[in-house]
Amino acid sequence: MDYEPKKIEQKWQKYWQKNNTFAAIDQTEKEKFYILDMFPYPSGAGLHVGHPRGYTATDFIAKMMQMKGKNVLHPMGWDAFGLPTENYAIKNKVHPEKITTKNIKHFKEQLEIMGLVYDPDREINTTDPNYYKWTQWIFLQLFKKGLAYEAEAPINFCPSCKTGLANEEVENGLCERCHTPVERKKIRQWVLKITAYADRLLEDLDQLDWPQPIKEMQRNWIGKSEGATIKFQIPNSKLQIDVFTTRPDTLFGCTYVVLAPENELINNLKPQIKNWPEVEEYTNDAKNKSELSRIEQKEKTGVKLEGVKAINPVNNEKIPVFVADYVLGDYATGAIMCVPAHDERDFEFAKKFDLPIIEVISKTAKPQQKMEEAYAENGYLINSNEFNEIKNEKAKKKIIKWLKEKNLADFTTTYKLRDWIFSRQRYWGEPIPIVHCEKCGLVPLNEKDLPLKLPHVNHYEPTGTGESPLAGISDWVNTTCPKCDGKAKRETNTMPQWAGSSWYYLRYIDPKNKQKLIDGKKEKYFMPVNLYVGGAEHAVLHLLYARFWHKVLYDLKIVSTLEPFQKLVNVGIILAPDGKKMSKSLGNVINPDALIKKYGADSFRLYEGFIGPFRERLSWDEKGIVGARRFLDRFYNLLKKEDRHENNKKIELKINQLIEKVENDIADFNFNTAISSLMEFVNLAQKNNLNKKEKEIIVKLLAPFAPHLCEEIWQEWGNKTSIFQSYWPKLDKENLRGAEITLIVQINGKTRGSLKIDANSDQKNAENAVEKDTRLSQHLGNNQKIIFVKTPQKPIAILNIIKKV
RNA sequence: GCCAGGGUGGUGGAAUCGGUAGACACGAAGGACUUAAAAUCCUUUGACGCUGAAAACGUCGUGCGGGUUCGAGUCCCGCCCCUGGUACCA
Numbered sequence: 001m002d003y004e005p006k007k008i009e010q011k012w013q014k015y016w017q018k019n020n021t022f023a024a025i026d027q028t029e030k031e032k033f034y035i036l037d038m039f040p041y042p043s044g045a046g047l048h049v050g051h052p053r054g055y056t057a058t059d060f061i062a063k064m065m066q067m068k069g070k071n072v073l074h075p076m077g078w079d080a081f082g083l084p085t086e087n088y089a090i091k092n093k094v095h096p097e098k099i100t101t102k103n104i105k106h107f108k109e110q111l112e113i114m115g116l117v118y119d120p121d122r123e124i125n126t127t128d129p130n131y132y133k134w135t136q137w138i139f140l141q142l143f144k145k146g147l148a149y150e151a152e153a154p155i156n157f158c159p160s161c162k163t164g165l166a167n168e169e170v171e172n173g174l175c176e177r178c179h180t181p182v183e184r185k186k187i188r189q190w191v192l193k194i195t196a197y198a199d200r201l202l203e204d205l206d207q208l209d210w211p212q213p214i215k216e217m218q219r220n221w222i223g224k225s226e227g228a229t230i231k232f233q234i235p236n237s238k239l240q241i242d243v244f245t246t247r248p249d250t251l252f253g254c255t256y257v258v259l260a261p262e263n264e265l266i267n268n269l270k271p272q273i274k275n276w277p278e279v280e281e282y283t284n285d286a287k288n289k290s291e292l293s294r295i296e297q298k299e300k301t302g303v304k305l306e307g308v309k310a311i312n313p314v315n316n317e318k319i320p321v322f323v324a325d326y327v328l329g330d331y332a333t334g335a336i337m338c339v340p341a342h343d344e345r346d347f348e349f350a351k352k353f354d355l356p357i358i359e360v361i362s363k364t365a366k367p368q369q370k371m372e373e374a375y376a377e378n379g380y381l382i383n384s385n386e387f388n389e390i391k392n393e394k395a396k397k398k399i400i401k402w403l404k405e406k407n408l409a410d411f412t413t414t415y416k417l418r419d420w421i422f423s424r425q426r427y428w429g430e431p432i433p434i435v436h437c438e439k440c441g442l443v444p445l446n447e448k449d450l451p452l453k454l455p456h457v458n459h460y461e462p463t464g465t466g467e468s469p470l471a472g473i474s475d476w477v478n479t480t481c482p483k484c485d486g487k488a489k490r491e492t493n494t495m496p497q498w499a500g501s502s503w504y505y506l507r508y509i510d511p512k513n514k515q516k517l518i519d520g521k522k523e524k525y526f527m528p529v530n531l532y533v534g535g536a537e538h539a540v541l542h543l544l545y546a547r548f549w550h551k552v553l554y555d556l557k558i559v560s561t562l563e564p565f566q567k568l569v570n571v572g573i574i575l576a577p578d579g580k581k582m583s584k585s586l587g588n589v590i591n592p593d594a595l596i597k598k599y600g601a602d603s604f605r606l607y608e609g610f611i612g613p614f615r616e617r618l619s620w621d622e623k624g625i626v627g628a629r630r631f632l633d634r635f636y637n638l639l640k641k642e643d644r645h646e647n648n649k650k651i652e653l654k655i656n657q658l659i660e661k662v663e664n665d666i667a668d669f670n671f672n673t674a675i676s677s678l679m680e681f682v683n684l685a686q687k688n689n690l691n692k693k694e695k696e697i698i699v700k701l702l703a704p705f706a707p708h709l710c711e712e713i714w715q716e717w718g719n720k721t722s723i724f725q726s727y728w729p730k731l732d733k734e735n736l737r738g739a740e741i742t743l744i745v746q747i748n749g750k751t752r753g754s755l756k757i758d759a760n761s762d763q764k765n766a767e768n769a770v771e772k773d774t775r776l777s778q779h780l781g782n783n784q785k786i787i788f789v790k791t792p793q794k795p796i797a798i799l800n801i802i803k804k805v
Numbered sequence: 806g807c808c809a810g811g812g813u814g815g816u817g818g819a820a821u822c823g824g825u826a827g828a829c830a831c832g833a834a835g836g837a838c839u840u841a842a843a844a845u846c847c848u849u850u851g852a853c854g855c856u857g858a859a860a861a862c863g864u865c866g867u868g869c870g871g872g873u874u875c876g877a878g879u880c881c882c883g884c885c886c887c888u889g890g891u892a893c894c895a
Contacts, residue, residue, distance in 0.1 A: 170857050172892080213809050213890075220808080223894060245895060258895095300893085326893050336895045345893055416894055539890080574838065610830075612818060616810090617888080621817065628828045633845090673819070676829035683829090744825050749876035751825050775861095787875055798824050 005600025009115070009708045010203035011037065016117045021722045022066070023119040024073035026522060033070040034526050035062050036505055036565075038534025038542070039077045039124075041497075042103035043084050047110045048133045048582050049590045049608075050574040054533045055116055056608045057571065057669060058214050059585055061531065063704035064666050067728040072524055075508040076111070077124035081132075082497035083161060083177060086428035090461055096428045097456070100127055110593065115707050117272040122511050125502030127428075131507065133451035134517045135499050136433045138549060140444050141556055143434065147193045148422065150442065154262070154287070155421050157185035162462035163425045164189055166496065168221075169539045176541075184287065189464040190423035190432060192494060194548045198222050198415045201547055209567040211615075214539045221540045223416025228400045230337060230409040232257055232310035235318065239268055239462050242334070244332035244414055248403075249395040250339040252384040253360035255350065257310045258302065258322045258336050261286035262329025274307035279323060285450050286325040300326050300349045310338075313408040315385070323347065332414045333579055340374065347374035360384050361392050420545070422496060425462030425468045429494030436482035437488040446482050448590050454494075500548040505529055506566055517558060524560050532565040535573065545569075569669060572616040579619050590620050602706035603629040609671030609705055631679055632709060635702065638682055639713060644689035651688050654681060655697055659731045662701045671705070678702060697729040738795060743769060745776050746800040752776065757797070763788035766799045779803070 016022060024032070040051065055076075062074040080100045089096040104125065112120075124131055141375065142148040156165040160180035164187055169176040187739050194201075202222045205215045228247035234240060240717060241257055259266055261283040266273075273279055282303045302324025309318040326345060327336050340350030340357045350357055359367050365380035381387045381395050403409035423432065433445040433452045445452055455476040460469045470492040481488040503517075509526045510518045543565075550564040575581060576588035583589065596604050606628040612618040644651075658681050665674035678701060690698070696717075703710035703723050714723035743755045743766050753776050757769050767789055771777045779801050787800040 034857085211809095215889065216808070220891070225894070243895080244860080247895075298893095326895095328894065331894050342877070348893095414894080416834085536889080610817090618817070623831055623832075624817065630845095631830085672817095675817075679829055741832085742825075746824085746876070749824095749874085751876095754825060785875075789824065789876095793822085794824080796824075798876085800824085800875050 003709065005602060005708065008712045009113070009601050012708045012711045013112055013115060013117060014720070015711075017120070019722065020119065020803065021724055022062070022065060022072070022074065022117055023121070024075075024526075025071055026525075027241065028071050030071040032073060032526055033062075034073045035065070035531045035533075036074070036508075036529045036533070037076065037574075038532070038538065039079050039501070039504060040107060041079050041082065041084070042107045044088055044099065044103055045557045045584055045589070046106055047102075047592060049592050049595070050582060052111075052114055052116070052592060052604075053574055053608050053611075053614075054535070054571040055111065056114065056605050057614055057671065058531070058533050059116055059605075060609060060666055060671060060704040061669075063707065063724060064663070064728065065727065066724055067700065067703070069727065073122075073508065074118065075122040075124075076118040077122075077504060078107070078126065079497070079501050079504070080104065080125055080127045081495075081500055081737045083428070084353070084428065085167075086426060086460065089428070089435045095456070095458075096460070097127070100125075113601055114592065114605060122508050124504060124507050124511055126430075126504065127452050128449040132430045132500065134507065135495065135503070136429050136450050137443075137447060137517060137700050138503060138553070139430075139495070139499075140433055140447060140450075142192060142552060143442075143444050145552070145555075147196060149191055149193065149523065150188060151191045151419075152186060152188045154184045154186045154197050155189055156182045157187065157462075161426075161559065162464040164421050164423065166421045167497075168420075168544070171525050184289075185466070187425070189421050190491075192420040192422045192548075194420045194544075195415060195417055197548050197551050198224065199416075200551055201544065204547075204551075204562055208563055208565070210565075211536075211568065211570055213544070214536065214568065214570065216370055217539045218544060221417060221544065221606045224413060225415075226411070226413050228396075228409050229333065229412045230313060230400075230403065231407075232312065232337070233270070234272075234321075235309055235311060237269075237272065239265065241265060241321070241335050242333045243335045243337045244412060245337055247339065247396070248399045248409070249392040250342045250360050251312065251314045251337065251399055252381075253339040253341045253358040254312050254319065254337040255340060255356045255358060256320045256322060256338050258324045258327050258338055258349070259305075260329035260334040261323055261325050261336040263323075265335070266323055269305065269308055273433065275303070275304050275305075279305060281573065283323055289325070295484045300324065300345070300352060302326070302353070304353070307557060313403055313406070313703075320355070322353070323351075330682055333414065335663040341371055342372045342374055342376055344376065347371075358383055365389055388435075404675055420548075422499075423493035423495050425466060426462055426494055427454075427457075429496065430454070431470070432491040432493055432495060434491040435479055435481055435488040436491065437484060437486060439486050440481055440483045440488075443481055443483045443488065449482070452490075468494060470494070498542060498545045502545045503553070505532075505546075506553075506559065517553075520558075520560075522737065523558075527559060528561040528564055528566045530566055532568045533571060534568075536570040570615055572612075572614065572618060574611075574736050575617060575619045577620055577622070582620075590622070595622070595625060599625050599629045600632070602709050603632055605707075606632065606675060606705050610675045612672055614669040614671060631682065633705060634686070635682055635698075635706075636709065638685055638690070639695050639699070641689055643695070648688055649739075651685065651690065653735065654684060655694050656732050656735055658701065659697065659729050660736060663728070663731070667702065675705060680704075697792065699723070700726065700729050739799055741790075741795045744796055744798045745770055745779075745799060747779050748802055749800060752779070759795070761797065763799070766797060770799060 009704045037055055062072050066072045077094050085096045085099050089099055158165055158175040158180055160178045170182050173182055175182055177790050182432050202224055205218055225246050227244060228248045229242050229244050232241040266283060270276060305321045308321045309753040310321050312319055338346040341359045342361055357371055359371060360381060360383050361379040362382050366429060367382055379391055381390050381392060387395050400409050400411055431452045431454055435443050437443050455473055457473055463469055477490050477492060479490050480490050510522050513519055528745040548563055553559045554562060578588055580586060603625055607625040610628060658677060661677045662674045699710045699713050711723050740756050740761055741759045743757045745753045746750055755769050755773060757766060771780060785802045790797045
C-alpha cells in the first residue's frame with residue numbers, strides 16, 4: 001500500500017482530540033515546559049502560508065519535548081477585538097461578534113488540518129466576557145494604584161480609524177494600521193502610566209534570553225538619558241526657562257535658548273513679546289502641522305521672541321530666546337539650551353539666524369581657527385573660565401554641582417517613553433469599567449459587577465467627534481454611581497487591541513477560574529513562559545505592554561516572576577514567490593488549504609520546516625513542497641522493506657549520530673538541517689535496509705514533523721497508545737565517533753586528495769598512509785615541514801605538506 | 806544619518822571555537838520502465854582549461870580591495886550593495 005495522506009490525516013486529528021494527547025496536566029511531578037505562540041487575530045482572510053511557520057515550529061518543539069517526558073503547555077487562542085473586524089462589520093452590516101465567531105471557526109479548521117491540535121479546554125478568546133472580565137479587572141487595579149488616569153492633551157489621532165492612538169502605534173507619522181497621516185488632536189483620553197515602570201522595563205531586559213535587536217529596540221524606545229535641568233532666568237520677570245541637557249559641560253558655549261511651539265511659557269511671556277502676532281502665527285502653524293509634515297521638513301525654521309532674553313547661569317550673559325519646531329513639546333521640558341559649536345542641529349540653526357558660535361570643547365585644549373561644523377566629540381574645556389582645561393566628561397558634574405549650590409540646576413533623568421494612550425473611540429473593544437458621577441467624579445465599578453458587557457447594538461460606526469459610538473446608547477450610558485447611587489454616566493471609550501493580549505499567557509494556565517485571574521499555585525508551576533515565538537513586528541508594542549502589565553501584576557502579588565517571557569524567538573516572515581510581502585491587494589497570498597489537499601498536512605509541515613533558517617525571511621516556493629512529499633513516500637517505502645537481521649556498523653553509527661543531530665537541531669530551531677539529515681539518512685538506509693529497532697528510532701525522530709504518518713506507522717505496528725506518549729530515542733553518547741576518519745592531504749594548504757585512516761592515527765600513521773598512496777606519495781620528501789591536525793569536532797584529520805618554493 | 810542583520814551554484818539553502826566549499830532539496834539534462842504520458846528508479850549537474858571521448862589532472866571560485874595564517878566563506882582593516890528598525894529625544 002502506498003502512503004496516502006488523505007486516508008490517514010483526519011483520522012489521527014480526531015484521535016488526538018478525543019484522547020487529549022496534547023493537553024497539559026495541572027498537577028504532576030513532571031517538569032513543565034510552557035511554549036507559546038503569539039496568538040492570531042482571526043481575520044476574515046484566513047491563514048496564509050506565513051502564519052503556520054511559527055505555529056509548526058512550536059509544534060515541532062512541543063511534540064519533541066513531550067516525548068522527552070516534559071509536561072508541555074502549548075495552547076492557542078484568539079486575539080479578536082479590534083478594528084479589522086469592526087470595519088468589516090460596518091461595511092457588510094454584520095455584527096462583529098458574528099464575524100468573530102465565524103472567523104475563529106475558520107482559523108481553527110485551518111490549524112486542525114495541519115495537525116495543529118490544541119487543548120480545547122484551554123482555548124481563550126479576548127472577546128469572551130468571561131475573559132475580558134479579567135482584562136477589566138486589571139484595569140481597575142491600575143486605576144486604584146493611580147496608574148490609569150484621564151487626560152486632555154493633544155494626542156495622535158487617526159482620521160481614517162477615527163480614534164486616538166498610542167505613540168507606539170505611530171510609524172513615521174503614519175497610523176500603524178492603515179498608514180493614514182496622523183493628526184494632533186485634543187481629546188479626553190484614558191492614559192496608563194507606563195513611564196512609572198520605565199526603569200524596571202529597561203533594567204530587567206538584561207535578564208531576558210531575547211534576540212539582541214529586540215532588546216535594543218526596547219531600550220531605544222524607553223530612551224533613558226541622564227543629564228541635568230538648568231534654570232535660565234528671564235530678566236524683569238518672575239518666569240524662568242527650564243532646559244534639559246545631557247551636555248552641561250558645554251554651557252559656556254550656549255548662545256541662545258529655544259522653546260517648543262507647545263511650551264506654555266510662550267503664552268505666559270506674551271506681555272513681553274514685541275512681535276506677538278508673528279510668534280502666534282508660527283506656534284499655531286507648528287501645532288496644527290501633522291507629525292508627518294514636521295518630519296518631512298528638512299530646513300530648520302523658527303521665530304525670535306523679540307523683547308525676551310534669558311540669562312545663562314554660568315556667565316550671566318543675556319541671550320536671545322526663540323521658538324522653533326525642531327524642539328519637541330512633549331520631551332523633557334520642551335525647551336533647550338543651544339550650543340551651536342557642539343551640536344549639529346544648533347549649528348545649523350545658528351548659521352541660518354546668524355547667531356554667535358562659541359567653541360568650548362576642544363580635542364587639544366586649543367581653539368580651532370574656524371569651525372566648519374559642530375564638534376560633538378569629547379575633549380577639554382576652553383572659554384569656560386575656571387573650568388578650562390578640564391576633561392569635558394568630568395566638567396559635566398562639576399558645573400552642575402556648582403550651579404546646584406546656587407539652586408540653578410539639578411541632575412535629572414529623562415525618558416523618551418511616554419504614557420500609554422489607552423482609550424479608543426471605537427465600539428469593538430473592552431468597555432472601560434468606570435463611571436462618571438455628578439457628585440463623586442470618577443468611580444470604578446465594583447469588582448463583583450464585572451464583566452461590564454459590551455452592549456449589543458446595531459449601529460457602531462465611529463463618530464469621529466472624539467466620542468465613542470457607545471456614547472449614543474443612552475440606556476447603557478446612563479447608570480447609577482456605585483458609590484453614592486446618584487446619577488452617573490458610563491465611560492464610553494473602549495480599550496485598545498493591546499489590552500487583551502497584554503496578559504493572555506496567564507489565562508491559559510487557569511482558563512476557567514471564576515474567582516481569580518489565576519490560581520497562585522498553578523501560576524508558580526507554569527510561569528514563566530519558557531519559549532515565546534512570534535513576529536518581530538511586536539518588538540515595542542505588544543511585548544512592551546505585556547511586560548508592563550506583568551510587572552504591575554507582580555507588584556500586586558498575582559504573579560511570581562518579574563518577567564513573563566523568558567526566551568523569545570522571532571520567526572522570519574515568508575514572502576510571496578515574487579519576493580513581496582503577501583497581501584490581499586497584491587493578490588499574491590498563498591493559502592495552505594489547497595497545498596494540504598494536494599500534498600497532505602505532513603508534507604506541508606515538513607516543508608515549512610525545511611524551507612530555510614527559521615529566523616530569516618524567505619520567499620515561498622511551491623515547488624519545494626514536492627521534495628517533502630517525495631521524501632515521505634520514500635520514508636514510508638523504506639519502512640515497508642524487510643527488516644535487516646545482520647549487523648551493520650555504518651548504519652548503527654549513523655543512526656546514533658542522527659539522534660543527536662535531530663534533537664539538537666529541533667531545540668535550536670534549525671528544522672531545515674534536522675530534516676535534511678533525516679533525508680540523508682533515508683537515502684543511505686535505502687541501500688542497506690534497517691532492523692526493527694532502527695525503524696522505530698527514525699519514526700520517532702520524524703514524528704514531530706510528520707505526526708500523522710508516524711502515528712499511523714506506530715499504531716500499525718500494534719502500539720495501543722500514541723507515539724507521542726512513547727519516549728524519544730535514547731542517544732548512545734559513547735559511540736558517536738566511528739573507527740575511521742578521513743585524512744585530508746594538502747600541499748601548501750591546497751587539498752590534493754583524501755584517504756581513510758584509523759581514528760586513532762597519529763602523524764606517523766598518517767604519513768605512512770600517504771606513502772602507500774601512489775599518487776600522493778610523490779609529494780613526500782625532504783626539506784619540508786608537515787603539519788598534522790586532528791579536529792575533535794569532525795571525523796577528519798589534516799596532513800598539510802609544506803614545500804619550499 | 807544612526808543601530809542591527811545579511812551578500813555562497815540556475816533556485817532555496819548547508820558548512821562559521823579557521824581545516825575536503827556547495828550537504829539536503831528544487832530545477833535542468835540523460836537513461837531505465839511504459840504503446841505513450843504521469844509517477845518511480847538510476848546517472849550527471851559551480852565556472853573554465855586539457856582531451857577524439859572518458860577517467861585523471863590543473864586553474865579559478867563564497868559582494869569588492871588589501872592583510873594575518875601551513876591553510877580564510879569563517880579572523881583583521883578599508884569599501885560596495887541589500888533588508889529590517891529608527892528618525893531633529895537636546
